[in-house]
Amino acid sequence: MAADNVRKLKLQVQISVDGFVARLGGELDWMTWKWDDKLAAYITELTDSVDTILLGRKMADGFISYWSSTTTSPDNPEYAFGKKMIDKPKIVFTKTLDKSNWVNTSLAKGGLVEEVNRIKKQPGKDIIVYGDAGFVSSLIKDSLIDEYNLFINPAVIGKGLTIFNDVNGKLDLRLIKSIGFESMIVLNCYIPALRTI
Numbered sequence: 001m002a003a004d005n006v007r008k009l010k011l012q013v014q015i016s017v018d019g020f021v022a023r024l025g026g027e028l029d030w031m032t033w034k035w036d037d038k039l040a041a042y043i044t045e046l047t048d049s050v051d052t053i054l055l056g057r058k059m060a061d062g063f064i065s066y067w068s069s070t071t072t073s074p075d076n077p078e079y080a081f082g083k084k085m086i087d088k089p090k091i092v093f094t095k096t097l098d099k100s101n102w103v104n105t106s107l108a109k110g111g112l113v114e115e116v117n118r119i120k121k122q123p124g125k126d127i128i129v130y131g132d133a134g135f136v137s138s139l140i141k142d143s144l145i146d147e148y149n150l151f152i153n154p155a156v157i158g159k160g161l162t163i164f165n166d167v168n169g170k171l172d173l174r175l176i177k178s179i180g181f182e183s184m185i186v187l188n189c190y191i192p193a194l195r196t197i
Contacts, residue, residue: 008126008146009054009116011136012046013163014185015150020160021133030155036182046149047084051125054108054116056135057094063130064090064102091119093135116144133161141166148173148190 014031015021022028035043055063063085070082090105093112100107108115116139119127129136129145139145140163164171172193179187 005121005123007052007120007122007124009120009139009144010046010050010126010128010147010149011139011145011163012043012128012130012149013136013151014131015152015163016155016157016160017152018156018158019162019164020157021131021136021163022161023157024159024161026161030153030157032153032155032183032185034183035185039181039183039185039187042179042181042187044081047081047128049126050128051088052119052127053085053088053090054119054127054129055090055092056132057092057096058134059130059132060090060092060094060102060105064105068103112138113142113144116142133163133165136163137166140164140171141168143192146191148188150188150190152186152188154184 013021014028016030023030067082067085070076070078071086073079076082086103088104090102091108092100092102092105093108093115095109097107097109108119129139136145173190174193175188175190177187177189181187
């Protein structure tokens with residue numbers, strides 16, 4: 001658990017060298033899918049450091065459906081990781097849904113800042129958010145991300161969706177680690193410059 005009884009909100013995102021998280025239509029064909037063992041171990045460690053997943057409404061269907069599909073057979077190579085994704089409590093931020101139809105998932109319908117700060121104050125491990133350019137952009141704009149785990153893929157795509165569109169003025173970050181992996185992905189992990197580890 002994070003210091004001062006407040007959990008950290010960690011961002012985990014795959015990003016291109018030129019700063020995009022998806023093509024304009026949401027395509028992810030530019031990503032490196034073949035991970036080396038060291039990268040897979042790092043992702044597992046990051047996943048094990050959290051016990052709650054935040055999702056925007058747009059990403060929730062695809063995310064939960066995909067990971068549910070990996071748990072239908074123990075022979076699936078993604079079974080163990082998929083089970084973690086399904087077993088961890090998920091909170092979907094929405095203004096349109098009245099109830100959740102997903103397993104182990106609740107809804108957050110209030111204001112983004114108030115809801116996230118309320119979740120951070122609950123007991124438990126840290127919290128993680130994945131992808132979803134629009135939702136993550138809103139979290140960044142409101143200074144709610146405590147740790148940025150940017151997995152930079154060796155690709156330039158020219159145009160696409162970014163998570164930094166809504167930054168007002170300047171966002172100062174402090175690099176706390178940078179790791180190059182055999183699969184040519186580079187992790188840069190940052191925290192907001194005024195925060196402590």
